[in-house]
Amino acid sequence: MIVLRLKPIADIRSMVERHARVLVVGCNTCAAVSLAGGETEVETLVETLRLGASRSACQTEYTGAMIQRQCEPEFVDKLEAGGYDAVLSLGCGAGVAFLANTESVPVYPALDTLFIGAAKGHASWQAECSACGSCVLGETAGICPTTRCAKGIMNGPCGGVKDGRCELGDRDCAWVQIYDRLDEQGRGDDFDGLGSTKDNSVNSMTCEWDMNADSGGSK
Amino acid sequence: MTLKDAFERGEFVVTSEVGPPKGIDIAEMMHAAENMKSRVHAVNVTDNQAAVMRLSTIAACIHLKQAGLEPVLQVTGRDRNRLAIQSDLLGAASFGVTTVLALTGDHVVVGDHKQAKPVFDLDSVQILDAVAALNAGTDLMGNDLKGAPEIFAGAVVTPDSNPIRPQLAKFDKKVRAGAKYFQTQAVYDKDSFLRFMEHARCRGAKVLAGIVVLRSARMARFMNKNIPGIAVPPELINELEASKEPEATGIEIAARFIRDTRDACDGVHIMAVGAEHLVPKVLDAAGIGEVGQ
Ligand code: SF4
Ligand code: SF4
Numbered sequence: 001m002i003v004l005r006l007k008p009i010a011d012i013r014s015m016v017e018r019h020a021r022v023l024v025v026g027c028n029t030c031a032a033v034s035l036a037g038g039e040t041e042v043e044t045l046v047e048t049l050r051l052g053a054s055r056s057a058c059q060t061e062y063t064g065a066m067i068q069r070q071c072e073p074e075f076v077d078k079l080e081a082g083g084y085d086a087v088l089s090l091g092c093g094a095g096v097a098f099l100a101n102t103e104s105v106p107v108y109p110a111l112d113t114l115f116i117g118a119a120k121g122h123a124s125w126q127a128e129c130s131a132c133g134s135c136v137l138g139e140t141a142g143i144c145p146t147t148r149c150a151k152g153i154m155n156g157p158c159g160g161v162k163d164g165r166c167e168l169g170d171r172d173c174a175w176v177q178i179y180d181r182l183d184e185q186g187r188g189d190d191f192d193g194l195g196s197t198k199d200n201s202v203n204s205m206t207c208e209w210d211m212n213a214d215s216g217g218s219k
Numbered sequence: 220m221t222l223k224d225a226f227e228r229g230e231f232v233v234t235s236e237v238g239p240p241k242g243i244d245i246a247e248m249m250h251a252a253e254n255m256k257s258r259v260h261a262v263n264v265t266d267n268q269a270a271v272m273r274l275s276t277i278a279a280c281i282h283l284k285q286a287g288l289e290p291v292l293q294v295t296g297r298d299r300n301r302l303a304i305q306s307d308l309l310g311a312a313s314f315g316v317t318t319v320l321a322l323t324g325d326h327v328v329v330g331d332h333k334q335a336k337p338v339f340d341l342d343s344v345q346i347l348d349a350v351a352a353l354n355a356g357t358d359l360m361g362n363d364l365k366g367a368p369e370i371f372a373g374a375v376v377t378p379d380s381n382p383i384r385p386q387l388a389k390f391d392k393k394v395r396a397g398a399k400y401f402q403t404q405a406v407y408d409k410d411s412f413l414r415f416m417e418h419a420r421c422r423g424a425k426v427l428a429g430i431v432v433l434r435s436a437r438m439a440r441f442m443n444k445n446i447p448g449i450a451v452p453p454e455l456i457n458e459l460e461a462s463k464e465p466e467a468t469g470i471e472i473a474a475r476f477i478r479d480t481r482d483a484c485d486g487v488h489i490m491a492v493g494a495e496h497l498v499p500k501v502l503d504a505a506g507i508g509e510v511g512q
Contacts, residue, residue, distance in 0.1 A: 150326050153296075153342035156389035158323040159404060162447035163381050168326060179385040191388055197301065197345050197359070 002030040002092045003117040003125045004037060007110060009048060012088065015108045016049075017058045019086035024049070024062055024110070025079065025099065027070040027091035035123055036111050037090030039066055045090065045110060062088075070095025076102050115147065133202035139194055141181035146198070148174035155195035220511065221289055222318045223371040225260040225486075226400060226425050232486030233507060234291065234402070234427060235498050236263035237283075239274035245282055251495035252288055257509045258499050261289040263320060263402075263488070270297060270330025277307060280316045291373075292316050295324025300340035305349050305358055312353075312368030319372045320402065321346035321393075343374055344389070347396035354397075373400035376426075377448035378415035379408065387418055394422045402488040404448045405431035407455055407472075409479050416483045427488040428480055432497050433469040436460040470497060474504030481505075 006012075016022050024046050031037025046064040053060045063084070068075040070091035076098060081087055086106050089096040093113040100107040115127035130147045136154075137144060146152045150168045157175035160167025164176045182188050225232045235255055237248050252262050262283060266276040280290035292311050294304060308319065323343045327335045341349060352359050356367040374393040380386035390401070401419070406412045406428055419426050431449075433439045436459040439451040455472055462468035477487055489498050502508075 150328075151297075151323060151337060151339040151342070153323055153339055155342050155344040155392055157380075157385050158342070159375060159377050159380070160325065160447050161380060161386075167447055168328060176382060176385055179382075179388065191385075192392065195342075195344055195392065197341065197348075200340070 001033055001117065001119075002094075003114045003127070004031050004034045004090075004092055004111040005114055006036055006041070006045070006090075007112055009052070012045075012108075012110050013049065013052055016086055016088050017053070017056075017060050019060060019106075021061045021063070021084045022049075022086045022088050023081050023084040024064050024088045025070065025090065026064070026066045027068075027089070027095050028066055029069045031070075031091050031095070031111065033119075034125070042066065042090055045088075067091075067095075071098050073102075079103075081105065131203075132198070132200075133206050134199050139190065140178045141185060141187075143174055143178045143181065145174055145178065148177075152198075154198060156191065220260060221371065222261045222291065222373075222400070225510075230260070230486075230510075231481060231507065232261075232425070232427060233259045233489070233502065233510065234261045234263060234486070235259050235489045235491060235495065236265060236291075237279075237495065238265045238268050239276060239279040241271070241273045243274060245274070245279070248279065249282065249286060251491075252283055253286065255495060255498045256288055258502050258507075259489075260486075260510055261291045261318060263291040263293055266293040266295045266322070266324065267298065267330070268325075270325045270327045270332070272330070272332055277311045277314075277316065280311060281314050284314065284316060289318065290316055291318045291320050293320045293322060294346055295322045296339050296341040296343070296346060297324030297327060298335070298338050300338055301345075301349065301359055304341055304346060305353060308350060308353055308370060309364075309368060312370060317368060317370050319350060319370050321350065321372055321374050321398070344392050344396045347372055347374060347393060347398055351397040371399055372397060373402065373425075374398040375404065376401045376415075376419075377404040378406055378412055379404070379450040380448045390419070391422060394424050398424055400425040400427065400485070402427045403429040405429045405442070405446075405490065407433075407449075407451045407476065409476060411450070412476075412480055413483055416480075425485040427486045428476070428484050430473050430476065430487050430489045430501065431492060432473045432489070432494065432501060433459060433465075434494070435465045435469075466497075470500050470504050473501045474506075477501070477505035477507070 026037045026042035042064040046062045049062045071094045081103050088108050088110050089099050090110045096109045116129040117125040117127045120126045127147050132146050150166050157173050161173040166173045237251050264276050264279045280292050283290040321343045327337045350370045350372040356364050376390045436456050439456045442449045459465050
């Protein structure tokens with residue numbers, strides 16, 4: 001899933017408070033599971049913004065709404081945004097962009113899109129993938145060097161590793177984990193063959209993916 | 220004499236390093252380099268060390284070269300992609316700067332431009348791959364070069380890294396990628412270093428033991444706590460603590476390490492970290508005379 005985080009309220013307010021009527025739209029898929037853009041979060045955000053508005057000179061009105069998925073036409077088409085001057089989206093970047101394409105009024109992001117991740121526990125997520133377009137997880141024992149190594153390097157731990165932790169101090173060293181897991185799985189020797197330079201062109205040149213087009217299908 | 224020549228002659232090689240200034244006043248850097256000129260085979264020039272923006276490494280290497288010193292160009296992957304790195308390697312070689320040390324580089328968030336885009340398009344091993352390609356007359360994509368350089372490339376290794384096995388596996392990769400020599404992270408434990416040398420010896424690369432002169436017990440504790448891969452043994456910390464002249468003791472500790480390990484390795488790399496004037500003192504205490512004598 002895509003993991004998201006609410007922007008600071010002051011930043012959200014400064015984006016939208018010049019508009020008179022703002023529709024605050026949640027997204028009931030990744031954003032809801034991320035505890036950042038579900039129904040509860042939309043209600044809380046609307047309340048918070050209303051409270052702020054009532055205490056200041058600006059008279060912006062806020063109304064909440066939900067969409068199942070902000071990134072698909074069949075759901076977005078059902079949004080009733082008529083009569084509003086702006087939309088505040090609690091979707092990921094794709095949701096915001098898609099709404100901005102569909103609606104005639106300005107659309108603003110209330111969330112920051114962090115990463116593609118997995119749940120570690122309640123309200124806690126681990127970054128697992130950065131959508132690089134050329135997956136190497138098969139070689140790296142299911143641990144993504146592009147995402148989990150702070151430098152995204154491809155050949156093993158850098159000199160910054162300290163007692164198995166990354167030099168940034170915020171995570172275990174991905175390369176020590178890759179090395180250990182390959183070893184545990186009896187494929188420790190594969191480590192030596194790892195480390196080809198990344199083909200970044202896949203990412204640069206894949207701005208859309210149309211399975212119906214002639215070039216579609218698997219490569 | 221180039222670093223390569225010094226190794227080939229079987230000399231006990233001594234290198235040190237200087238850091239380019241933040242700005243264009245190179246007087247201090249040149250002074251530090253000049254002061255060690257007769258004592259070292261080559262001087263490393265750090266590349267935006269600790270991810271702090273400074274004068275270009277290549278420019279600094281050219282200044283050293285013009286002053287008759289043998290520079291070692293440190294190349295990191297932190298802030299240049301594969302085009303820039305190859306292009307810089309060629310540019311440096313066109314000025315005769317052909318001794319290179321390949322490093323991944325510190326992350327930008329530890330430096331003074333924390334918001335910069337971290338590049339790391341190539342890591343240390345891949346920079347060595349790029350050197351090998353250029354030396355063979357092509358770029359990384361196999362396109363022919365008009366005039367190939369002859370770059371002598373080395374890399375770094377951390378003998379006290381924890382855990383050690385992935386570090387050694389990466390060391391082996393660097394050797395296979397063409398690293399001809401290694402500079403180690405600062406080492407203090409003779410036995411641990413000699414164990415590492417047993418591994419390194421059979422790989423065929425030259426190894427320079429990394430020396431950082433301890434100036435106080437406090438500095439030793441700070442390094443143990445904060446610098447990855449540095450392990451100053453407690454006996455040495457006690458020795459510094461008990462000393463009335465900790466700097467002199469630190470010099471003696473460094474010199475003793477050099478004396479105890481010189482037969483096992485190929486030389487030393489003295490990282491003076493702002494105290495370049497100590498380099499000749501350490502060498503004197505270790506009984507290592509002027510270079511080329
Ligand atoms: S290698 Fe690429 S696609 Fe695979 S997990 Fe990492 S970022 Fe995602
Ligand atoms: S310590 Fe490990 S995770 Fe951190 S940057 Fe270095 S290799 Fe990557």
